[in-house]
Amino acid sequence: MKGCTKTNILIENDISPEMLVLLRDGSHAAYEEIYLHYADSVHRFIEQLTRSGEAAREITQEIFVQLWERRAQVDPARSFKGYLFTIARNAAINFIEHQKVRGKYLEYSLHNNNESVGPSDEAMIASETALLVEIAVSRMPRQRKKIFLMNHEEGLNPGAIAERLHVSKHTVESHLATAKKEIKKMLE
Amino acid sequence: MKNRQDKAPGDRPGTKKIVDAYLEGKLPEELATRIREWLLLDDENRAGKDAALEEAWRRDVRYEKPGRRARKSLEETRARLFPGETMRRRTRGKTRVAAAILLPLLAIGGAAWLLNTRHVGTETGTSAIVETSGDSTRQVLLPDGTNVILNARCALAYDEARAVTLDGEALFEVVKGEKPFVVTAGEIVVTVLGTTFNVEAIPGSKRLKVTVYEGRVKIEGREWSRVTRAGEELLLDLSSGERRVVAVDTTVKRPSWCLPPRAGLSTSRFGEILSMLASRHGVSIENKRPELNDDLYTFSHGEGESLEDALRVLQVAGDNFTYTIQGDAVTIE
Structure with missing residues (x-):
């Protein structure tokens, strides 16, 4: 964004309040109009969220079934996208919970239920930090990732890593410095 | 600890960073799975997570021209919610008598129409949808002689001659004709008379890109329009609405993905x-x-x-x- 001139064109892609009044009053035509114009982008978003095309297909349908069933709660004066988000969020959570019940996520759930009292705020922040570090590490080039993990998880010093990987100690140190910089940037 | 919980969700930029990195879709599957559960099933900082998720939702979910998938999804949902009403839209506007007589014919027409929409990849008749998958590009010759090269994982629908809808990226080598050639891609409409240009409208992507290699095209968005010439590339950032025109090389008349490997x-x-x-x-x-x-x-x-x-x-x-x-x-x- 730096150095670019902003043109400030607002792209607000919400449906008209009139259409929402019709939907609230039970118009099939309004429902179908809204459905057709939002379903594709809703599907794309849910697919990004669940990493599954099949899940996206099911959840998208569920979202719009819910929209019809709760049409009386639509407030034409408020953001439609915001309302649809609430429905979508709950539909996605339900879906992932079901998947978990089906055993796909058993391992993780066991791990999670061990904490009888919910994790403390401190622990939460720690886990958020841990995720950020993992993201930064996952983005590192292979060699740097390897060196960083050898240093951090196996506790090897630069000299030992250099010996194992047949590279110079300087290379290892420079990779570790860059890795630290990348992580620090992620945590800023 | 108390103070920290009282803070607004925006006080934890890390939450948003994780959500954005996750939605970008490039993380290893194992890490992505853990983030997905942290995001949806772990209620700590629920407000912060929802805020980050909703921000992305508002950016990506938008009113747009319906594609084949939306129509199919609606058909299926309509069968669930309003069984027996699938013909409603087709008979509306006819008189009762005419409707009664036409019903068997319409039923056949309706079935043919449904079959037709399922025939992805056919290129006969006046309308068709061509889809590419995986890593392969595909060349499509439209009825008017216009040559289209579709990038991988894209869809091109043409309802009539010289009017197409694009989901993804494609290079168009448009032949001159009496009617202007019109491409609808996401929220923009590109109108041309005879030219070579590339449109990039990748679903889920945060930008639209139109590159003109030959001739001139008119690009219309929401409340703006612009004529773009050969050697120009228009970039539209969908989240900020920012538009930029940059110069491109036109000695090679194709984008790099169209060039032989x-x-x-x-x-x-x-x-x-x-x-x-x-x-x-x-x-x-x-x-x-x-x-x-x-x-x-x-x-x-x-x-x-x-x-x-x-x-x-x-x-x-x-x-x-x-x-x-x-x-x-x-x-x-």
């Missing part, structure tokens, strides 16, 4: 490589040597390779520039 690597212009690197690594690259933009490089940049690695390779290959990286800003000199 060379030993498994693709040939790209230096300028294109820089913009790819900038978007891939979320940095801004200032090129103080614009004359290098048209230099062709055979270059590949794999997942997990760093920006620095890429720049080093380019520097060695080109041997005519230096680079400096300072945080988010890269300078080519």
Whole structure:
């Protein structure tokens, strides 16, 4: 964004309040109009969220079934996208919970239920930090990732890593410095 | 501890960073699974997570021209919610008597129509949908003689001659005709008379790109329009609404993905490589040597390779520039 001139064109892609009044009053035509114009982008978003095309297909349908069933709660004066988000969020959570019940996520759930009292705020922040570090590490080039993990998880010093990987100690140190910089940037 | 919980969700930029990195879709599956559960099933900082998720939702979910998938989804949901009403829209507007007589015919027509929409990939008749998957591009000759090359994982629908809808990226070599050729891509409409241009409208992507190689096209968005000429590229950032026009090389009349591959690597212009690197690594690259933009490089940049690695390779290959990286800003000199 730096150095670019902003043109400030607002792209607000919400449906008209009139259409929402019709939907609230039970118009099939309004429902179908809204459905057709939002379903594709809703599907794309849910697919990004669940990493599954099949899940996206099911959840998208569920979202719009819910929209019809709760049409009386639509407030034409408020953001439609915001309302649809609430429905979508709950539909996605339900879906992932079901998947978990089906055993796909058993391992993780066991791990999670061990904490009888919910994790403390401190622990939460720690886990958020841990995720950020993992993201930064996952983005590192292979060699740097390897060196960083050898240093951090196996506790090897630069000299030992250099010996194992047949590279110079300087290379290892420079990779570790860059890795630290990348992580620090992620945590800023 | 108490104080921290009282803070607004925005006080934890890390939450948003994780959500954005996750939605970008490039994380390893194992990490992505853990983030998905942290995001949806772990109620700590629920407000912060919802806020980050809703921000992305508002950016990506939008009113747009319905595609084949939306129609199919609606058909299925309609069968669930309003069984027996699927013909409603088709008979509306006819008189009762006419409707009664026409019903068997319409039923046949309706079935044929449904069958037709399922026939993905057929190119006969006046309407068709062509889809590409995986990594292969595909060439499509439209009835009017216009040549289209579809990039991988794209869909092109044409309802009538010289009016197409594009989901993804494609190069159009449009033949001159009496009617203007019109491409609808996401929220923009591109109208042309006879030219070669590339449209990039990747679903889920945050930008739209139209590159004109020959001739002139008119690009219309929401409340704006612009005539773009050969050698110009219009970039529309869908989240900010920001539009930019940049110069492109037109000696090669095709974008790099349309060029024949060379030993498994693709040939790209230096300028294109820089913009790819900038978007891939979320940095801004200032090129103080614009004359290098048209230099062709055979270059590949794999997942997990760093920006620095890429720049080093380019520097060695080109041997005519230096680079400096300072945080988010890269300078080519």
